Amino acid sequence: GAVVSQHPSWVICKSGTSVKIECRSLDFQATTMFWYRQFPKQSLMLMATSNEGSKATYEQGVEKDKFLINHASLTLSTLTVTSAHPEDSSFYICSARVIAAGGSYEQYFGPGTRLTVT
Amino acid sequence: QKEVEQNSGPLSVPEGAIASLNCTYSDRGSQSFFWYRQYSGKSPELIMFIYSNGDKEDGRFTAQLNKASQYVSLLIRDSQPSDSATYLCAVLTSYDKVIFGPGTSLSVIP
Numbered sequence: 718g719a720v721v722s723q724h725p726s727w728v729i730c731k732s733g734t735s736v737k738i739e740c741r742s743l744d745f746q747a748t749t750m751f752w753y754r755q756f757p758k759q760s761l762m763l764m765a766t767s768n769e770g771s772k773a774t775y776e777q778g779v780e781k782d783k784f785l786i787n788h789a790s791l792t793l794s795t796l797t798v799t800s801a802h803p804e805d806s807s808f809y810i811c812s813a814r815v816i817a818a819g820g821s822y823e824q825y826f827g828p829g830t831r832l833t834v835t
Numbered sequence: 836q837k838e839v840e841q842n843s844g845p846l847s848v849p850e851g852a853i854a855s856l857n858c859t860y861s862d863r864g865s866q867s868f869f870w871y872r873q874y875s876g877k878s879p880e881l882i883m884f885i886y887s888n889g890d891k892e893d894g895r896f897t898a899q900l901n902k903a904s905q906y907v908s909l910l911i912r913d914s915q916p917s918d919s920a921t922y923l924c925a926v927l928t929s930y931d932k933v934i935f936g937p938g939t940s941l942s943v944i945p
Contacts, residue, residue, distance in 0.1 A: 751933070760923060760937045761879070810878050812933075821886060822867050824925075824933055829878040 719745045721813050723827035730801055730834055737797045738830045740811030746791035747813035751824070752784075755808040767794045801834040808832075838862060839926050839936035847942045854911040856922050856939050861905070864929030868900055868907045871923040873938070879923055883909065914943045 720743040730736050740750060748769050753761040765775045765786050773786035785797040798805055810829040817823055841858050848854045856870075867886050871879035885891045885898040885907065897910040907926075911918055924936040 753935075761935045763932060763934065766932065821884075822927055822933075823881070823884060824869065824927075825881060826871075826878045831876075 719743075719813065719815050719823070719825045721747075721811065721825050721827040723811055723830050725830060726828060727831040728833070730832070732802055732834055733800055735797055735799045736801055736832060737795055738809055738811075738832075740794045740796070740813070740827050742792045742813045745813075745815055747794075747815070748791060749814040750788060750794040751812040751814070752786060752794075752796050753810045753812065755810060755829075761810060764796075798832065801832070803834045806832055806834045837937075838928070838934045839924055841922075841924050841936040841939045843937055844940040845942050846939055847944055848914050850914060850916060850943055850945050852914050854914045854918065854941055854943070856909040856911075856924075856941065858907045858909075858924030858926075858936055859905055860907070860924075860926045862926065862928045862930075863902075863905060865905075865926045866929075867927035868898070869925040869927075869933070870896075870898060870907075870909045871925060871935075872918075873921045873923055875921075882922075911941075914941075916943045916945050919943045 722741045724739045750767045752764045764779045765773045767773045767788040769788045775781045788794040811827045815823045869884045870882045873879045883898045885900045891898045895912045899908045921938040923938045
């Protein structure tokens with residue numbers, strides 16, 4: 718399957734600071750990437766859909782001014798958590814969509830970034 | 836009604852048995868369905884995807900899809916302790932978003 722990387726894999730930051738998370742598709746070009754958040758013992762919740770060269774589409778309840786998404790190239794999307802607070806502590810996972818032969822979709826996930834805000 | 840529903844479990848099966856995981860979805864226009872496995876603290880790993888009604892087999896895994904009933908399942912044959920994980924059902928909805936179910940925790944007892 719396709720490989721998606723994320724950096725950093727974990728980060729601890731102080732309340733009020735900003736953190737940037739990078740998501741890269743390593744062996745394919747991804748026109749669409751997705752950002753998910755997962756709290757302990759819960760499922761993945763879609764935060765936003767990121768299309769290369771255009772503004773991200775945010776899910777209801779996700780503050781776009783707090784979670785800045787940039788998809789500057791076909792292999793890189795970034796999520797910046799601005800003015801982080803302890804309640805933002807979570808596992809952030811990006812995913813890239815691959816359109817396979819025949820037009821079917823496959824979606825591959827990065828390894829995730831565990832953010833802890835103190 | 837939640838968009839994708841799964842039994843939360845935990846589901847316990849003895850080693851070597853068949854584990855059956857179920858998922859229902861609400862968007863009748865959904866066309867693509869995925870099963871992911873997630874170990875604690877790790878990111879989800881794609882196991883199988885299915886688009887057509889019927890069964891799709893890959894090794895010890897069989898996915899079953901019934902669009903009329905809006906139901907998709909995953910069977911794991913000859914379950915191994917290493918299969919112990921949370922299994923997430925995901926659905927590509929008609930509005931082009933992949934939505935995840937809450938996951939079913941599977942425990943395979945040696």
